[in-house]
Amino acid sequence: MSVAAPTLIEHVRIIDPARSLDAVGTVVIVDGHIVAAGTDALNQGAPDGAEIIDGRGLLLVPGLVDARVFIGEPGGEHRETIASASAAAAAGGVTSILTMPDTNPVVDEVAIAEFVMRTARDTAVVNVFPAAALTRGLKGKEMSEIGLLTGAGVRAFTDGRHTIADPVLLRRIMTYARDFDALVMHETQDAALTGNGVMNEGLLASWLGLPGAPAEAEIIPLERDLRLAALTGCRYHAAKLSLGESADVMRRAKQRGITATAGVSINHLSLNENDIGEYRTFFRLSPPLRREEDRAAMVEALADGTIDIIVSSHDPQDADGKRRPFAEAESGAIGLETLLPAALRLHHSGAVPLSRIVEAVTAAPAKLLGLDRGTLAPGSVADMALVDLEAPFLFSEDRIRSRSKNTAFENARFQGQVLRTFVAGRTVFSESDRSGG
Amino acid sequence: MSATLPFPPFGQRHLLGIARLQPHEIEQLIDLAEAEVAVSRRRDKKKSTLKGRTQINLFFEASTRTQASFELAGKRLGADVMNMAVANSSVKKGETLIDTAMTLNAMQPDILIVRHHSAGAVALLAQKVACSVVNAGDGAHEHPTQALLDALTIRRHKGRIARLTVTICGDVLHSRVARSNILLLNALGARVRVVAPATLLPNGIESMGVEVYRRMEDGLKDADVVMMLRLQRERMEGSFVPSVREYFRYFGLDAAKLRHARPDALVMHPGPMNRGVEIASEIADGPQSVIEEQVEMGVAVRMAVMSALIGGPEASA
Numbered sequence: 001m002s003v004a005a006p007t008l009i010e011h012v013r014i015i016d017p018a019r020s021l022d023a024v025g026t027v028v029i030v031d032g033h034i035v036a037a038g039t040d041a042l043n044q045g046a047p048d049g050a051e052i053i054d055g056r057g058l059l060l061v062p063g064l065v066d067a068r069v070f071i072g073e074p075g076g077e078h079r080e081t082i083a084s085a086s087a088a089a090a091a092g093g094v095t096s097i098l099t100m101p102d103t104n105p106v107v108d109e110v111a112i113a114e115f116v117m118r119t120a121r122d123t124a125v126v127n128v129f130p131a132a133a134l135t136r137g138l139k140g141k142e143m144s145e146i147g148l149l150t151g152a153g154v155r156a157f158t159d160g161r162h163t164i165a166d167p168v169l170l171r172r173i174m175t176y177a178r179d180f181d182a183l184v185m186h187e188t189q190d191a192a193l194t195g196n197g198v199m200n201e202g203l204l205a206s207w208l209g210l211p212g213a214p215a216e217a218e219i220i221p222l223e224r225d226l227r228l229a230a231l232t233g234c235r236y237h238a239a240k241l242s243l244g245e246s247a248d249v250m251r252r253a254k255q256r257g258i259t260a261t262a263g264v265s266i267n268h269l270s271l272n273e274n275d276i277g278e279y280r281t282f283f284r285l286s287p288p289l290r291r292e293e294d295r296a297a298m299v300e301a302l303a304d305g306t307i308d309i310i311v312s313s314h315d316p317q318d319a320d321g322k323r324r325p326f327a328e329a330e331s332g333a334i335g336l337e338t339l340l341p342a343a344l345r346l347h348h349s350g351a352v353p354l355s356r357i358v359e360a361v362t363a364a365p366a367k368l369l370g371l372d373r374g375t376l377a378p379g380s381v382a383d384m385a386l387v388d389l390e391a392p393f394l395f396s397e398d399r400i401r402s403r404s405k406n407t408a409f410e411n412a413r414f415q416g417q418v419l420r421t422f423v424a425g426r427t428v429f430s431e432s433d434r435s436g437g
Numbered sequence: 438m439s440a441t442l443p444f445p446p447f448g449q450r451h452l453l454g455i456a457r458l459q460p461h462e463i464e465q466l467i468d469l470a471e472a473e474v475a476v477s478r479r480r481d482k483k484k485s486t487l488k489g490r491t492q493i494n495l496f497f498e499a500s501t502r503t504q505a506s507f508e509l510a511g512k513r514l515g516a517d518v519m520n521m522a523v524a525n526s527s528v529k530k531g532e533t534l535i536d537t538a539m540t541l542n543a544m545q546p547d548i549l550i551v552r553h554h555s556a557g558a559v560a561l562l563a564q565k566v567a568c569s570v571v572n573a574g575d576g577a578h579e580h581p582t583q584a585l586l587d588a589l590t591i592r593r594h595k596g597r598i599a600r601l602t603v604t605i606c607g608d609v610l611h612s613r614v615a616r617s618n619i620l621l622l623n624a625l626g627a628r629v630r631v632v633a634p635a636t637l638l639p640n641g642i643e644s645m646g647v648e649v650y651r652r653m654e655d656g657l658k659d660a661d662v663v664m665m666l667r668l669q670r671e672r673m674e675g676s677f678v679p680s681v682r683e684y685f686r687y688f689g690l691d692a693a694k695l696r697h698a699r700p701d702a703l704v705m706h707p708g709p710m711n712r713g714v715e716i717a718s719e720i721a722d723g724p725q726s727v728i729e730e731q732v733e734m735g736v737a738v739r740m741a742v743m744s745a746l747i748g749g750p751e752a753s754a
């Protein structure tokens with residue numbers, strides 16, 4: 001298995017947003033690279049000894065790039081290892097993951113980043129890119145070694161779940177990061193204003209007797225960050241927005257020409273606060289699930305490009321962390337395996353064009369992270385997902401490959417199944433192997 | 438079913454909140470409680486409704502009054518009552534809640550009375566045990582037996598709940614008593630008002646079936662019932678309101694403010710009271726106060742609830 005056999009996928013619908021391509025054609029893969037992909041791909045003929053896949057009725061997209069994945073290694077291997085996250089990613093058609101630095105120890109220096117890269121090389125079947133902390137220990141006090149970490153191959157800097165409270169420090173980090181062209185990804189949740197809030201502030205939280213997190217706790221730091229981004233000229237990315245009003249703020253910033261991008265988690269495109277029902281802790285997320293109007297506004301912002309990328313925000317928590325009273329439970333949900341199927345709901349409902357959905361999970365995050373992935377252009381590494389857009393399936397617990405089972409899509413019905421995932425031309429997941437054991 | 442039963446069997450296994458009850462179920466519990474009042478006034482206060490049954494009081498949050506009330510209610514019904522003092526022991530943390538539930542479940546109790554500092558915790562525990570569970574207060578969510586005893590007290594004085602004007606005053610934000618009462622009073626057709634500084638009102642209060650007032654004088658006008666809520670000490674000195682004296686000046690119930698209510702208005706308080714903070718002593722002890730009667734009704738209501746949940750004949754199949 002060291003060198004992947006040549007592969008030919010025929011009669012397949014190819015969507016490659018980086019080339020604005022949506023056509024039925026052929027894809028030729030040799031030595032782990034795409035030789036040709038498109039309607040005229042067979043001009044050069046099929047390579048010798050190629051595996052030929054009949055792609056009739058199927059969709060081929062670039063492998064997904066997920067820019068927000070929490071793992072448990074090092075320090076929380078009972079929740080998720082790099083290997084188990086990688087297996088979950090492969091099953092979801094995700095071929096590249098940006099891992100968050102919220103580990104123990106924190107990924108805030110070169111040695112730890114190298115540990116993640118080395119472990120990934122030895123144990124992972126997908127590409128793993130560690131993000132490093134903006135501040136040492138994620139404490140929001142001292143900036144980490146942005147230059148050295150960039151030199152070691154780190155593609156993005158983030159304090160993960162944490163928001164830097166001190167505006168002076170954040171300004172200096174942004175100013176410094178600009179010289180290294182480093183990407184600053186920032187969660188925008190004001191911890192003080194959120195207080196002990198555990199769900200969206202509003203009538204529902206009031207009836208449940210749960211402390212609410214106000215919308216302003218997201219909007220105020222977002223507005224602050226965008227002003228500092230304009231001031232410093234750094235590459236800024238708002239990691240995970242959840243409110244219609246945040247989308248409005250982002251839209252105006254882009255109109256003013258600020259070099260900023262934004263992400264949304266698939267959860268905030270798919271679910272709303274009502275899903276919490278009677279204290280269902282799998283729906284305890286940060287930022288919290290918002291009102292239906294906010295979910296709809298996020299979908300609209302995704303469609304019009306105000307929101308650039310969709311992330312899974314994969315956040316494994318073990319049963320002990322979730323089987324608690326709502327306010328005492330850990331927040332977060334796994335998502336690598338459901339990112340694409342859940343996103344395809346937006347296609348089936350007609351809310352967002354399919355090509356835009358694919359772009360937001362492939363070309364757009366690849367561009368943001370400066371990766372030569374997320375495209376099927378000739379010469380690219382053959383990271384791909386073969387998808388049956390129409391196939392229905394039930395996301396039951398026994399399907400879950402992640403070590404933790406805290407999914408917000410427990411027993412959800414999806415339409416759109418990943419059949420096979422390729423990384424550098426090699427098959428790293430195949431749905432047909434699942435039933436075969 | 439059986440013609441000898443004075444009331445039809447109660448249709449639920451647990452009492453987790455007023456929100457889960459239909460109006461006729463609320464009425465049924467109040468009717469049952471009304472009948473239990475006499476028991477506590479007799480010389481022989483012992484019934485045999487729950488003879489041989491085991492009741493465990495599991496209080497993760499310290500409470501003298503409610504726990505004593507449930508204990509007495511169980512004993513008067515003939516149950517064997519055990520108090521688990523978890524508030525001061527190693528099992529007070531949320532992460533062991535499920536384990537605690539499993540452990541107690543293995544002891545085969547018939548009913549668990551649970552108070553917890555976290556909203557939803559009692560419902561979570563109820564999912565993990567085989568017996569009936571009564572919510573004795575979960576965080577800022579619900580305290581259903583308090584609302585039932587308040588309703589019983591009101592009905593004994595006013596003859597009904599429907600169309601009465603009930604004004605709830607004080608820290609609604611943190612109050613499970615307020616939530617349960619708002620639900621119950623609306624279910625039975627009362628008109629509910631709340632009066633509090635805006636910092637002590639939950640978001641969306643105007644959509645919770647109440648009329649919101651900022652001034653006591655307005656909120657109390659022509660009220661039939663005045664329910665005062667307790668203000669926790671840590672909230673009175675600058676974090677939610679500036680000071681005790683300012684709070685008492687604007688939101689404390691004194692004779693001058695009470696004059697705006699109907700002359701026969703009832704004054705209620707779930708206890709324990711902060712005299713001179715939310716209520717003046719002369720009012721708490723005055724002729725309109727039914728605060729002590731609330732305590733008495735508490736025992737009757739808890740007897741009724743436990744009888745309804747587990748007092749029926751043993752299930753045969």
